[in-house]
Amino acid sequence: MKESLVIQANNLSKKYRLGTIGMTSLREDLSRWWTRSKNGIPKHGFDQAGIDPTRMINDHEFWALHDLNFEITRGEVVGLIGANGSGKSTLLKILSRITEPSEGKVKVKGKVASLLEVGTGFHPELTGRENVFVNGAILGMTRREVDKKFDEIVDFAGVADFIDTPIKRYSSGMTVRLGFAVAAHLEPDILIVDEVLAVGDLRFQNRCINQMKSIAESGKTVLFVSHQMATVENLCKSAFLLNMGQIIYSGKTSDVIKKYREDMEESANLPISQRMIREGSGKCKLSGIEFRNDQNKVVDSLISGKSATIKLFFDIYEEITAPMSLSLGISNSTHVRIAHLCMKTFGKWILPTSQKSFQVNLSLSKLELNQGKYYVTSFLDDESGQIIDWVTDAFVINVLQSDFYGTGMVPPTSQSIFLMDHSFSF
Numbered sequence: 001m002k003e004s005l006v007i008q009a010n011n012l013s014k015k016y017r018l019g020t021i022g023m024t025s026l027r028e029d030l031s032r033w034w035t036r037s038k039n040g041i042p043k044h045g046f047d048q049a050g051i052d053p054t055r056m057i058n059d060h061e062f063w064a065l066h067d068l069n070f071e072i073t074r075g076e077v078v079g080l081i082g083a084n085g086s087g088k089s090t091l092l093k094i095l096s097r098i099t100e101p102s103e104g105k106v107k108v109k110g111k112v113a114s115l116l117e118v119g120t121g122f123h124p125e126l127t128g129r130e131n132v133f134v135n136g137a138i139l140g141m142t143r144r145e146v147d148k149k150f151d152e153i154v155d156f157a158g159v160a161d162f163i164d165t166p167i168k169r170y171s172s173g174m175t176v177r178l179g180f181a182v183a184a185h186l187e188p189d190i191l192i193v194d195e196v197l198a199v200g201d202l203r204f205q206n207r208c209i210n211q212m213k214s215i216a217e218s219g220k221t222v223l224f225v226s227h228q229m230a231t232v233e234n235l236c237k238s239a240f241l242l243n244m245g246q247i248i249y250s251g252k253t254s255d256v257i258k259k260y261r262e263d264m265e266e267s268a269n270l271p272i273s274q275r276m277i278r279e280g281s282g283k284c285k286l287s288g289i290e291f292r293n294d295q296n297k298v299v300d301s302l303i304s305g306k307s308a309t310i311k312l313f314f315d316i317y318e319e320i321t322a323p324m325s326l327s328l329g330i331s332n333s334t335h336v337r338i339a340h341l342c343m344k345t346f347g348k349w350i351l352p353t354s355q356k357s358f359q360v361n362l363s364l365s366k367l368e369l370n371q372g373k374y375y376v377t378s379f380l381d382d383e384s385g386q387i388i389d390w391v392t393d394a395f396v397i398n399v400l401q402s403d404f405y406g407t408g409m410v411p412p413t414s415q416s417i418f419l420m421d422h423s424f425s426f
């Protein structure tokens with residue numbers, strides 16, 4: 001491998017069994033279940049019934065990653081972009097040596113510190129302090145070396161009061177903060193961060209970004225996954241676009257993001273029932289949507305400030321035995337999540353039915369979005385948290401501008417996403 005390279009992958013592939021819960025994935029599945037039940041929407045899907053047929057190897061195996069060839073130079077900050085299930089986490093796990101490739105080779109030069117999922121790398125029964133030392137030892141540091149960094153780590157994570165408390169008592173935010181602080185301060189040659197920062201607050205996220213920038217400036221390599229395109233663009237000079245287990249594009253981050261958005265839009269043009277980028281058991285699938293305006297007329301676009309109804313149609317393929325809950329995640333045109341509407345919050349459930357289809361109406365008494373395009377991710381799970389149908393960017397709401405405030409003027413569209421009723425007084 002050339003001197004300047006730190007990672008080199010040749011024909012790297014990883015196969016997984018459908019629906020496996022092996023010794024290694026059980027913990028993951030539990031942690032996913034835990035993340036899901038806390039946040040309503042999962043960070044990761046693990047049921048592969050929605051796998052694209054081209055990824056299948058045989059009836060029970062599929063390619064999570066297929067034939068990747070790439071090189072990463074020392075000091076590069078690389079973003080991995082791709083829809084849910086495209087293989088980003090699998091690639092980061094291989095590079096972190098948490099799992100092995102099924103085929104092909106990957107060479108990784110130097111110490112790798114990774115922050116993969118909530119709690120990864122931490123032992124729940126050990127205290128924060130003990131975990132910091134265990135992690136240091138894993139990275140080949142002496143007790144003295146960790147000692148020197150210890151205060152800085154605790155300070156960065158803001159967990160001084162809990163440092164002698166077992167990790168299992170930490171909130172997810174605290175765990176991630178400590179996890180990042182440890183990974184970033186133990187002087188790895190390669191720092192790998194997978195999507196977890198979203199758990200922390202915005203201020204902490206910004207500190208992490210700055211920390212990663214300075215790590216990169218000191219000549220180390222950083223690999224970063226986030227759904228927040230603005231963050232990826234800010235941090236990473238170059239990026240890879242993954243799609244169904246393959247790198248389909250790489251280059252300057254802004255170009256890669258542009259390509260990703262174009263692909264997303266193309267896929268958003270397919271009828272919902274044919275959409276491939278979906279996960280879940282598939283027992284029941286979102287098959288269509290309909291927008292109705294304040295006159296109950298079917299329309300293509302909705303008007304800002306007016307009432308509206310969105311009808312969601314679902315087809316049932318297998319018997320539903322447990323109550324189900326629907327969540328909708330709304331993102332703006334740059335794919336930043338701006339709202340989350342969830343049935344569970346209202347204690348409402350879709351009850352098992354012997355029908356072949358059903359319909360859910362979402363009523364909006366006043367559409368508080370400014371003019372623009374909004375992407376809606378639909379997520380259906382059941383009482384136990386099993387994902388039934390999860391379609392990223394299932395449909396687009398096109399919002400038209402209007403005299404929202406009834407003042408005879410249209411609010412500026414360049415200033416905000418949301419509009420809210422208000423008044424000024426003197």
Ligand SMILES: Nc1ncnc2c1ncn2[C@@H]1O[C@H](COP(=O)(O)OP(=O)(O)O)[C@@H](O)[C@H]1O
Nearest residue numbers: 016020025045046064084085086087088089090
């Ligand atoms: N331990 C596992 N066993 C079986 N399938 C898995 C396992 N981990 C991930 N998968 C599946 O592999 C595919 C890629 O997953 P992942 O790498 O987590 O994607 P991403 O991080 O891009 O969302 C998905 O279909 C996922 O469900």
Ligand SMILES: [Mg+2]
Nearest residue numbers: 044088089195
């Ligand atoms: Mg992932």
